[in-house]
Amino acid sequence: MNSPIPWVGGKAKLLWIIDQLAPAHYTGFVDVFGGIGTVTLNRPRHPGCVQVYNDFNRDLCNLLFCAREKTLPLIRELDFLPLQSREEFELLKRFLKGEDFTQEFLEEQLAVAEECFPPEDATELKALLQGRAEMADVRRAAVYFRLLRFSFNGTGRSFGGRPCSLRSFFHLIWSCSRRLEGVTLENRDFEELIRLYDEKNIWFYCDPPYVKAEKVYDVDFPKEDHLRLHRVLGETKGYVMLSYNDCPFIRELYGDFYIFRTSRHDAMSHKEGQEYGELIITNYDPRRWGCQIFLGESVKYSLIHEPEERERRW
Numbered sequence: 142m143n144s145p146i147p148w149v150g151g152k153a154k155l156l157w158i159i160d161q162l163a164p165a166h167y168t169g170f171v172d173v174f175g176g177i178g179t180v181t182l183n184r185p186r187h188p189g190c191v192q193v194y195n196d197f198n199r200d201l202c203n204l205l206f207c208a209r210e211k212t213l214p215l216i217r218e219l220d221f222l223p224l225q226s227r228e229e230f231e232l233l234k235r236f237l238k239g240e241d242f243t244q245e246f247l248e249e250q251l252a253v254a255e256e257c258f259p260p261e262d263a264t265e266l267k268a269l270l271q272g273r274a275e276m277a278d279v280r281r282a283a284v285y286f287r288l289l290r291f292s293f294n295g296t297g298r299s300f301g302g303r304p305c306s307l308r309s310f311f312h313l314i315w316s317c318s319r320r321l322e323g324v325t326l327e328n329r330d331f332e333e334l335i336r337l338y339d340e341k342n343i344w345f346y347c348d349p350p351y352v353k354a355e356k357v358y359d360v361d362f363p364k365e366d367h368l369r370l371h372r373v374l375g376e377t378k379g380y381v382m383l384s385y386n387d388c389p390f391i392r393e394l395y396g397d398f399y400i401f402r403t404s405r406h407d408a409m410s411h412k413e414g415q416e417y418g419e420l421i422i423t424n425y426d427p428r429r430w431g432c433q434i435f436l437g438e439s440v441k442y443s444l445i446h447e448p449e450e451r452e453r454r455w
Contacts, residue, residue, distance in 0.1 A: 146177040165430040167344040195327035207282035209321040218283035343379035351386040387418030403442035
């Protein structure tokens, strides 16, 4: 299932290996760095299985929330937001940086209405404020959606320069709305989220910003956060899977985990046939469920590191 949102570093091309190396049985799935939701949207539904999407990017979470809970208003808002030039694109970026009807602002306005107006007037005024807040969420989601769709490679930072009919993506928004039913949407720091949901049979999938590629994602994820992520995952009771770029720092950092290597086409490279090395890291051995090393004409992976016997948990 395709996500309605374009995104640099999306995991559509890695779904095959994520499925291949997934634990056989789990009672909950937590997408810790959910991004555009590709992995969450493509996980099969199991009766009684808890599903959680999380991302620290508030705009991504708001967009998926509006796609699920305010589908018609979002589509209507998208239909009335023309964008055909670089100037309009820059205007949308300024909107996201500045105009923001925050929850704190809403609570402040509601308090003033309660204090300064007669009860019947305060009730009417608060209803108007609540309605404005809901539309601000939808408007912000529509702006962010357009910003990504019209940007180069879904980065949201540079104008792609090619025309784009948003109506062609409406069916994806509808599909996303239906698939996200019953999924818990979170907007938390990864450590807080993992500790909140950590249980023995919970499967945590982590796709953090890649090392030395944080600027591509336009997020602040320094070395200390990579170390903090490793520390909290090393203490986790449940199953853990990570995807990372293949680099010496990550290979050394996750020496107490199983490490698989694969490669895919580098969409950010202008050289034809350029490959990008990726690591899939787990705190369990997928071979215990009969998983075989898969070799195909276009995709392949290999186990390149096993933890020492004393470090194995599963």
